[in-house]
Amino acid sequence: MRSYDFSPLWRSTVGFDRLFDLAEMAQRAGEDNYPPYNIERLGDDRYQISLAVAGFAPEDISITAEQNVVTIEGGKPERGERQFLHRGISTRNFKRQFSLADYVQVKHAAFDNGLLIIELVREIPEAMKPRRIAINGAPLDSVQKLEAKAA
Template identity: 45%
Template sequence: MSRMTPFSSPLLLGFDSVEKTLERIGKAGDGYPPYNIERIRRSGQGPDLIRITLAVAGFRPEDLEVVTEESQLIIRGRQSDDTEREFLYRGIAARQFQKCFLLADGMRIDGAQLKNGLLFIDLAKPEPERVVRKIEIAVVD
């Protein structure tokens, strides 16, 4: 018995990658570090921004990495254990993380900054050009 998927309709052509992306999103579940996603309205200064804010208290800029791979924004954090310190109690662990966000076509990263334990990443999506193209029909005898 074959499995029916939402994108198995013969009218949806070329959406195989979307189905794989949705499966990948469904598997992501770690809530660390906490984050916000907000729209920043820029009146008359270009398209609105989307800002991702991650709570990364205790991480230094050199502990963080922000990269794009294909259509993904990947944020990694690695803290090294300080072996010179002797903890009597350790409630704040040196934890590493990786957080991935899927980007729509045309999205670009405007910048990233670390301030007061928060990592801000600004993204912009320029308005796409509307392309209309007429396809000529060839007559075959």
């Protein structure tokens, strides 16, 4: 995979730090694909992340929501000496991060049949939503009176 050097852009831009961080993170994303996951759109402002975490219990996983990032970490302590003839279910430690758009928040997390399901909702503050602006002007009666005087 080809890597890009963003340093020339750093010298001539202001306020695009998050965009460059996302681009760098996307380059590294192909390095590890464990655990597998799905991202679904459930509605205009609702999303769901599902991670396949077979072999992990809810107490083995932690979810941390910070500004614009949700981090899922899992670790399972080894339970004594076990002798596997075949080990196909991985229980290795992992850390998976997802970047979130502005105003997207983690609302709920649940375990269901070996899947960790995280529900996300975009809640735009009222001050940021589009609103209709009333046009102030002379009432219609006074406009008609002015037209009559002018004629």
